[in-house]
Amino acid sequence: MRTPSSAPVKFLNLWQIRFPIGAIASIAHRVSGVLLLIALPLLASVLARSLQSPAEFDALRAAATSASGTLILALATWALAHHVLAGIRHLLMDVGIGSGLAQARRSARAALIAAPIIALYILVRGLW
Amino acid sequence: MVRLFSGQRAWVAQRFTAVMLLAAVLAGLMWLLLGEPLDYTRWYALLTTPVGAVLTVLIFVMLAVHGWVGARDIVLDYVQPRGLRLALLGAILLVLAATLIRVVLVLATHGAT
Amino acid sequence: MQLRIYRFNPDTDAQPRMQDYDITPEAGDKKLLDVLIRLKSVDDSLSFRRSCREGICGSDAMNINGRNGLACLQSLDELKQPVVLRPLPGFPVIRDLIVDMTLFFAHYHSIKPYLINPESPPERERLQTPEQRERLNGLYECILCACCSAFCPSFWWNPDKFIGPAGLLQAYRFIADSRDTATAERLDYLDDVYRLYRCRTIMNCTEVCPKGLSPSHAIEQIRLALLKQSS
Numbered sequence A: 001m002r003t004p005s006s007a008p009v010k011f012l013n014l015w016q017i018r019f020p021i022g023a024i025a026s027i028a029h030r031v032s033g034v035l036l037l038i039a040l041p042l043l044a045s046v047l048a049r050s051l052q053s054p055a056e057f058d059a060l061r062a063a064a065t066s067a068s069g070t071l072i073l074a075l076a077t078w079a080l081a082h083h084v085l086a087g088i089r090h091l092l093m094d095v096g097i098g099s100g101l102a103q104a105r106r107s108a109r110a111a112l113i114a115a116p117i118i119a120l121y122i123l124v125r126g127l128w
Numbered sequence B: 001m002v003r004l005f006s007g008q009r010a011w012v013a014q015r016f017t018a019v020m021l022l023a024a025v026l027a028g029l030m031w032l033l034l035g036e037p038l039d040y041t042r043w044y045a046l047l048t049t050p051v052g053a054v055l056t057v058l059i060f061v062m063l064a065v066h067g068w069v070g071a072r073d074i075v076l077d078y079v080q081p082r083g084l085r086l087a088l089l090g091a092i093l094l095v096l097a098a099t100l101i102r103v104v105l106v107l108a109t110h111g112a113t
Numbered sequence C: 001m002q003l004r005i006y007r008f009n010p011d012t013d014a015q016p017r018m019q020d021y022d023i024t025p026e027a028g029d030k031k032l033l034d035v036l037i038r039l040k041s042v043d044d045s046l047s048f049r050r051s052c053r054e055g056i057c058g059s060d061a062m063n064i065n066g067r068n069g070l071a072c073l074q075s076l077d078e079l080k081q082p083v084v085l086r087p088l089p090g091f092p093v094i095r096d097l098i099v100d101m102t103l104f105f106a107h108y109h110s111i112k113p114y115l116i117n118p119e120s121p122p123e124r125e126r127l128q129t130p131e132q133r134e135r136l137n138g139l140y141e142c143i144l145c146a147c148c149s150a151f152c153p154s155f156w157w158n159p160d161k162f163i164g165p166a167g168l169l170q171a172y173r174f175i176a177d178s179r180d181t182a183t184a185e186r187l188d189y190l191d192d193v194y195r196l197y198r199c200r201t202i203m204n205c206t207e208v209c210p211k212g213l214s215p216s217h218a219i220e221q222i223r224l225a226l227l228k229q230s231s
Helices: A022-051 A056-065 A067-094 A101-125 B006-033 B040-048 B049-080 B083-111 C034-044 C102-110 C129-135 C153-157 C164-175 C184-188 C206-209 C215-230
Strands: C002-007 C016-020 C061-064 C066-069 C084-085 C094-095
Touching: A022 A056, A022 A067, A022 B040, A022 B049, A022 B083, A022 C016, A056 A067, A056 B040, A067 A101, A067 B006, A067 C084, A067 C184, A101 C206, B006 B049, B006 B083, B006 C061, B040 B049, B040 B083, B049 B083, B049 C084, C002 C034, C034 C084, C102 C129, C129 C184, C164 C184, C184 C215, C206 C215
Parallel strands: C002 C084
Antiparallel strands: C002 C016, C061 C066, C061 C084
């Protein structure tokens, strides 16, 4: 028995809902955005340290190639790559380019696949 | 404060900063891919010239605006209690402002010397 | 045929539960609704809405194997078993597969779903050119089944403030109508962080619309119309 005052029963178990590819690309866009937002204050402090002296600059570069540094950079480059690709997708869809369902599904899949590949390429090539 | 960037204004700001930041990301990528290997002298020269410093600050302003609109959307979606919502939005605004001030100060000290 | 169905009776249950059914469809059973009606003859406590049984009334919307759809349009041979049936996600459950649509219809009424035109009506109907009429295609066909809004994450988080894909498609149906003179007021009403701009173009709405309509396209057009209006 339920009393009238209790919160209404709802079905909203996200694990029992089959999400289309567009929804996966969208939540990844949100997650990558949060990661980049967290990275922003860190980026400012990296900027500050990198300008201090050549020694500090090299220390930062060494930290970037350490195990934990590589992990953080891998996450950050994936986040940036996905956020940029999914962002381009949304900017185009806003003006009606690729906003049909079939094209939107294809571009969502493309962004999800391309982002880790780009991130891996940047990491392996080592831009810093 | 919730209305700081309401409705269409926030949507337009998000899109405008997105386009600007896209250009910045592509320019940065080109600079890293096509230029000489990155070292302190080249890095320092890029960031501390008046043009470089102003562009860097502008990019951080765009990042802060873009991040604010996105973060606010997330809070409006997932955080319903009013008090917690205002506290979170305030904290995000504070961190973004502090980040911006820090970048300006760092570039100002290096530009002055 | 195996089915797993969400059961909840507010008078006797504290929590919803899943109930397994096994039933053999008969020769004439083509759609999921046919099986549900057969099940109801075995277990008359099972509750669901249905009326026209041909995708016009929009009453038998439910979550079928994780996606929203109309039981009357869902072919049996396309279904993976066990067929898992749940009420529309995010909507308050009244009983079993029946949900409370009050908020959904409140949003629909809020966009003034009728022509507004203060000019005195002509002798016969207000005429449209074939082009003007063409713009209403893909908009007027909505049957308000709520499959889209109940599949929209933005609507799940803010069901009281976001109008949702169904309401916004209907809003655009009147914005796009050449006979309606309230376009500016309609757009002003929609220019709000919640009412329109909760949409993040996830496109779950367009994915599940049983009529093949595209609420996401209507929302895109509303945003562009707002942009034009303010520039």
